[in-house]
Amino acid sequence: MAAKNREGGSQPTINDVARIAGVSKKTVSRVINGSPLLNEDTRKRVQEVIRELGYVPNPQARALALRRNFLIGLVHDNPNAQTVLKVQQGILEAIRDTEFELVVRPVDRGMVNMLDDIRQFLERQRLFGVVLMPPISENDSLAELCRQIGCRYVRMGSAELDDPTNMVASNDREAVRDAIRYLIGEGHRRIGFVSGPHGFRSALERRLGFEEALEEADLKLPRSMVADGNYTFESGLLAAERLLDLSPRPTAIFASNDEMATGVLQAARRRGMDVPRDLSIVGFDDTPIASHIWPPLTTVRWPIATMARSAALKLTVSVTEGEQEVDEPSMFLSTLIRRGSVAAPPHN
Amino acid sequence: MAAKNREGGSQPTINDVARIAGVSKKTVSRVINGSPLLNEDTRKRVQEVIRELGYVPNPQARALALRRNFLIGLVHDNPNAQTVLKVQQGILEAIRDTEFELVVRPVDRGMVNMLDDIRQFLERQRLFGVVLMPPISENDSLAELCRQIGCRYVRMGSAELDDPTNMVASNDREAVRDAIRYLIGEGHRRIGFVSGPHGFRSALERRLGFEEALEEADLKLPRSMVADGNYTFESGLLAAERLLDLSPRPTAIFASNDEMATGVLQAARRRGMDVPRDLSIVGFDDTPIASHIWPPLTTVRWPIATMARSAALKLTVSVTEGEQEVDEPSMFLSTLIRRGSVAAPPHN
DNA sequence: TCGTTATGGGAAACCGGTGTCACAAGCAAG
DNA sequence: CTTGCTTGTGACACCGGTTTCCCATAACGA
Numbered sequence: 001m002a003a004k005n006r007e008g009g010s011q012p013t014i015n016d017v018a019r020i021a022g023v024s025k026k027t028v029s030r031v032i033n034g035s036p037l038l039n040e041d042t043r044k045r046v047q048e049v050i051r052e053l054g055y056v057p058n059p060q061a062r063a064l065a066l067r068r069n070f071l072i073g074l075v076h077d078n079p080n081a082q083t084v085l086k087v088q089q090g091i092l093e094a095i096r097d098t099e100f101e102l103v104v105r106p107v108d109r110g111m112v113n114m115l116d117d118i119r120q121f122l123e124r125q126r127l128f129g130v131v132l133m134p135p136i137s138e139n140d141s142l143a144e145l146c147r148q149i150g151c152r153y154v155r156m157g158s159a160e161l162d163d164p165t166n167m168v169a170s171n172d173r174e175a176v177r178d179a180i181r182y183l184i185g186e187g188h189r190r191i192g193f194v195s196g197p198h199g200f201r202s203a204l205e206r207r208l209g210f211e212e213a214l215e216e217a218d219l220k221l222p223r224s225m226v227a228d229g230n231y232t233f234e235s236g237l238l239a240a241e242r243l244l245d246l247s248p249r250p251t252a253i254f255a256s257n258d259e260m261a262t263g264v265l266q267a268a269r270r271r272g273m274d275v276p277r278d279l280s281i282v283g284f285d286d287t288p289i290a291s292h293i294w295p296p297l298t299t300v301r302w303p304i305a306t307m308a309r310s311a312a313l314k315l316t317v318s319v320t321e322g323e324q325e326v327d328e329p330s331m332f333l334s335t336l337i338r339r340g341s342v343a344a345p346p347h348n
Numbered sequence: 349m350a351a352k353n354r355e356g357g358s359q360p361t362i363n364d365v366a367r368i369a370g371v372s373k374k375t376v377s378r379v380i381n382g383s384p385l386l387n388e389d390t391r392k393r394v395q396e397v398i399r400e401l402g403y404v405p406n407p408q409a410r411a412l413a414l415r416r417n418f419l420i421g422l423v424h425d426n427p428n429a430q431t432v433l434k435v436q437q438g439i440l441e442a443i444r445d446t447e448f449e450l451v452v453r454p455v456d457r458g459m460v461n462m463l464d465d466i467r468q469f470l471e472r473q474r475l476f477g478v479v480l481m482p483p484i485s486e487n488d489s490l491a492e493l494c495r496q497i498g499c500r501y502v503r504m505g506s507a508e509l510d511d512p513t514n515m516v517a518s519n520d521r522e523a524v525r526d527a528i529r530y531l532i533g534e535g536h537r538r539i540g541f542v543s544g545p546h547g548f549r550s551a552l553e554r555r556l557g558f559e560e561a562l563e564e565a566d567l568k569l570p571r572s573m574v575a576d577g578n579y580t581f582e583s584g585l586l587a588a589e590r591l592l593d594l595s596p597r598p599t600a601i602f603a604s605n606d607e608m609a610t611g612v613l614q615a616a617r618r619r620g621m622d623v624p625r626d627l628s629i630v631g632f633d634d635t636p637i638a639s640h641i642w643p644p645l646t647t648v649r650w651p652i653a654t655m656a657r658s659a660a661l662k663l664t665v666s667v668t669e670g671e672q673e674v675d676e677p678s679m680f681l682s683t684l685i686r687r688g689s690v691a692a693p694p695h696n
Numbered sequence: 697t698c699g700t701t702a703t704g705g706g707a708a709a710c711c712g713g714t715g716t717c718a719c720a721a722g723c724a725a726g
Numbered sequence: 727c728t729t730g731c732t733t734g735t736g737a738c739a740c741c742g743g744t745t746t747c748c749c750a751t752a753a754c755g756a
Contacts, residue, residue: 010415011471011474013711013712013713014712014713015712015713023735023736024735024736024737025712025713025714025736026714026715026735026736026737026738027734027735027736028713029713029714029715030734030735032713033714037732037733037734037735038733038734038735039733039734039735042734042735054471056471056472057472057712057713058412058474058711058712058713059472059473059474059713060408060411060412060417060474060711060712060713061412061711061712061713061714061741062712062713062714063408063713063741064406064408064409064412064711064712064713064714064740064741064742064743065712065713065714065715065740065741066713066714066741067741069408071451081429081430081432081433081434081636082429084429084433085429085432085433086429088452088454089454092452092454099472101451101453101473102451102452103419103449103450103451104436104440104450104452105449106436106437106440123359123402123404124404124407124447125407125449126359126406126407126408233636233640259640262640263640266640266642269642270642288429288581289637289640292581292607292610292611292614292637293641294614294617294618361741361742361743362742362743363742363743371705371706372705372706372707373706373742373743373744374705374706374707374744374745375704375705375706376743377743377744377745378704378705380743381744385702385703385704385705386704386705387703387704387705390704390705405742405743406741406742406743407743408741408742408743409711409741409742409743409744410742410743410744411711411743412710412711412712412713412741412742412743412744413710413711413742413743413744413745414711414743414744415711
């Protein structure tokens, strides 16, 4: 029993520290948690022992006693690796130097009992809170589920779908409107649009931005100028083929994300068209690929990492800052990044 | 006290189940853990109550009592989002339907006290085990650290740097040798090589594969045919510029990863060269970008997700399978994927 | 009939922390 | 010299599980 802390491999516990320092567990606990009513000498002595033993509090025991753990979950069904990783980065930045950790949980979009799966995850792990990434964050039932089982959550999305304390949103609609305005300003009159998948709020918002800009400029375009995509490279390629088959064909195409924009570029290249001379292209997201293809893609930069960071802060701030609600913004502005894929339309 | 399980929001505990089912905690515990010495009636009754209450065991309490938790860590400093995400996918696949969860921990490569940072992470969280991704997995001090503090680990890498139980490796060297053989077979005699950064084992192995293939074919190339890169797009572009400035210039370039290969493609394009007519290019990794650029990139596919899955299984199998060591392989084969970026060299 | 053994299940300790409350010491005020 | 308050500390219960040990009961053989 006296040699308890010498057992091979096992880490020292608060009892070991208390015994060696000649104080009670509680006092050690006070030192760890920085309680103000502590004799300076005692604190020093205990800290000395802690350092000597290399004592680290057991997070599981702590979580049990506090009835709360320090795990933030990231639930997502987003297929884009860049985006997912940026979100992870953002969250990690927010919880750096705190005792929180990040647990990732991708879910299958198609799965029938996806909600059950997530419910199980949340109930089993009893996470401190979860960040919900688009597109699954747009699912109101999921938010309702979180509320039901009493799990804090913050949704990331392209519109304000929830209370500001549970939401970080980007202004996709306005950003796209600006992008289309820019194309119109460059002289384009026939602008194709590659949409995101049906049922995605981001797809809808971007589409609405497109339509608002056209309306604003009093530009009437045939329905055929809008082609459906689903955020994948291939769908962008196919959509572009349809658009470029039109006569007269568009002089510019806005794709609702970069991956599809890359597909559009591919389609143009296959027809021997030069970008931007024969066709201007604008994407959305500003993923790394946007600046690595030729010509570099004019695109809308979506401050995804910042949003994720803010989302995580919203979750954790109640703990780290006490009651003082440092209010994180809930709206984030996307901006147009002008690169080389847009030019004035060709004379015809 | 009788209404304990009715408190708003808080989940029912094993005590609630025991009380309502009219048995002891221990019996409930036995039901949960599938103990064989249990009356079938008792089991049924307890299970009924569990279902009724929606009882879920508290993982923190469980972890505390078992002196072991169910978190797998992923420590990485890999800048490539695709790769990192594939590794995450692989691990998650391995722990699907188990009680394990994945905690991610990116670290800054440059940080001076990186090892201290990781040590803190491991000691604080007391993870069940960690998967170490390249390039940080090549760091022997890190492995030593894990051993020291008694944390299970599996390293992913491009050579067998550790005991097979702690290692999953890919045969980069042979894969590159095959790729170069293929180029030689197509008629190339002047082959440029864009290396990965110094000090990376994967960079070294790929380089060695290149040299072995040359030697095999009795091909002597000037030192200038090897240009240094650091796995980034830009470095690939710069390296290619140097190689293409040579006279005579290479008719084919092998880049040690796809991102640099994309840079090489860019450099060729800037000079008005046609790929593969004027220059053949081969990459490594088979990231999505490889098939999204034009021409689609011939590259080496590295079974990264499979390796990660295997790594996670190696960690967890001791628990899930009892003593029966289902031995996961520790070597994984990379294979050449032939696409459109290689052709016979131009006649000159 | 009586020990002996196998089986099902409970009481209590334990894992490693935190919360509550009591209490002692020191000191100022009455 | 009390009284009352502040400050520092410890004893003990508790969080929600698992483990150890032990007992009650039934079945069995002698």
